[in-house]
Amino acid sequence: MAENIFYELLNQDSVFIDKTKISPHYTPVSLPFRNQEIKTLSIWLSPVLKKAKPHNIFIYGKVGTGKTTVVKHVIDNLLSCSKEHSLPLYTIYINCRNFQTKNAVLFYCVQHFFPNKNFVGYSKSFIYDKFLTYIKEKELNFIVVLDEVDKIKEREIDDLIYSLTRTNDELVFGSVSVVGISNNLFFKSKLDLRTKSSLCQQEAVFPPYDAEQLKEILKQRVPLAFKAEVVDVSAINAAAALSAKESGDARTAVMLLLRAGELADLNKEKRVTDQDVLKAKAKVESEIIKSMVLTLPVQLQLVLLAISEKSLSPKAILKITGQLDSNVLYSGEVYEKYEELCKKYSEKVVSTRWFREYINELETYGFITTTVSGKGVKGNTTLIKLGFDAKNLANMIVKEFSE
Ligand SMILES: Nc1ncnc2c1ncn2[C@@H]1O[C@H](COP(=O)(O)OP(=O)(O)OP(=O)(O)O)[C@@H](O)[C@H]1O
Numbered sequence: 001m002a003e004n005i006f007y008e009l010l011n012q013d014s015v016f017i018d019k020t021k022i023s024p025h026y027t028p029v030s031l032p033f034r035n036q037e038i039k040t041l042s043i044w045l046s047p048v049l050k051k052a053k054p055h056n057i058f059i060y061g062k063v064g065t066g067k068t069t070v071v072k073h074v075i076d077n078l079l080s081c082s083k084e085h086s087l088p089l090y091t092i093y094i095n096c097r098n099f100q101t102k103n104a105v106l107f108y109c110v111q112h113f114f115p116n117k118n119f120v121g122y123s124k125s126f127i128y129d130k131f132l133t134y135i136k137e138k139e140l141n142f143i144v145v146l147d148e149v150d151k152i153k154e155r156e157i158d159d160l161i162y163s164l165t166r167t168n169d170e171l172v173f174g175s176v177s178v179v180g181i182s183n184n185l186f187f188k189s190k191l192d193l194r195t196k197s198s199l200c201q202q203e204a205v206f207p208p209y210d211a212e213q214l215k216e217i218l219k220q221r222v223p224l225a226f227k228a229e230v231v232d233v234s235a236i237n238a239a240a241a242l243s244a245k246e247s248g249d250a251r252t253a254v255m256l257l258l259r260a261g262e263l264a265d266l267n268k269e270k271r272v273t274d275q276d277v278l279k280a281k282a283k284v285e286s287e288i289i290k291s292m293v294l295t296l297p298v299q300l301q302l303v304l305l306a307i308s309e310k311s312l313s314p315k316a317i318l319k320i321t322g323q324l325d326s327n328v329l330y331s332g333e334v335y336e337k338y339e340e341l342c343k344k345y346s347e348k349v350v351s352t353r354w355f356r357e358y359i360n361e362l363e364t365y366g367f368i369t370t371t372v373s374g375k376g377v378k379g380n381t382t383l384i385k386l387g388f389d390a391k392n393l394a395n396m397i398v399k400e401f402s403e
């Protein structure tokens, strides 16, 4: 009989000892350069150790600056401390990408409180009532972490924060607090004033890492994931330098080494070098773009989809210089496409003023560049140019909408 097809793969030499430790989903035990943030968060949440309500907290920072990891780390510590002292602390972590409305969030919490019951089909007021009574009866100090909170639909966020905070008025013992996390620079400015002051009672901003810090983070991670001395210093330096240059993002740094290691294995190399990191760059970049697109709020995804779909068949535009530019779009035609897409996906259409804000946002994130046309090009209009492959982006977003 032929040899099992997996034997060769099983016995194949690898540069890794434990690949999961260099995956972006791994939560490291130590988090260098975040001591201050960890300490501040712990102080803000510590009132629960005295059965009091902590303030709501809002955490902002660019992608890969350790927000999710730090919050999970602090909450884990808080939970084990409160367990040791039999305190009535209850925490839930929610990634709002998967729960984008007030009811979805409350439903998730209630389902968590009663894991053996099925609440599908119950009314919204029943769910809220269950939520409130559970906290009231158990006198819980309840902390809900809303990660990627900007993913909550715009018309829902004010209502959600209001519902969660008003619960406190009904509680004599126990409390409800929110930790909101976002990497969206514009999220706060879109909130209703009351929601903003309620959600952002305490605020922390996580700065990007510089190349030296990223190098240190990688140096701590490498021995957990790779065999001794297979990763060249040049590889660590390259991964740190590339990620610092792009965004100061630890996720990119970690992923560069992971993919570089996989390439080394694929090519049956014994070492991981800066050349492997450079080769891994394009793949990691497209993975990062994908995760950026998927974490955009729905409305921004729709505008980006409109731009991508329009860019698939661009018409040539005659520029003021007399040259033809075939890759630019008029803002008006993009808006029309956006309206069409909103209808298709049953999303509300925002006014042209908000639409312009979205265009600004997409430019800030580096997806597009814009210029204002000079006279001679259909009056004074904004011209939009996509910075990435239109087909890829369109496919990604359409797939996200059809899931
Ligand atoms: N200080 C650190 N030490 C070690 N690893 C870190 C540190 N900061 C971030 N990382 C690693 O970088 C990756 C990204 O971190 P994390 O997911 O917490 O970022 P984030 O700020 O939540 O990003 P996003 O805004 O995209 O959600 C994770 O793999 C994490 O383990």
Ligand SMILES: [Mg+2]
Pocket: 067, 068, 069, 147
């Ligand atoms: Mg995160």
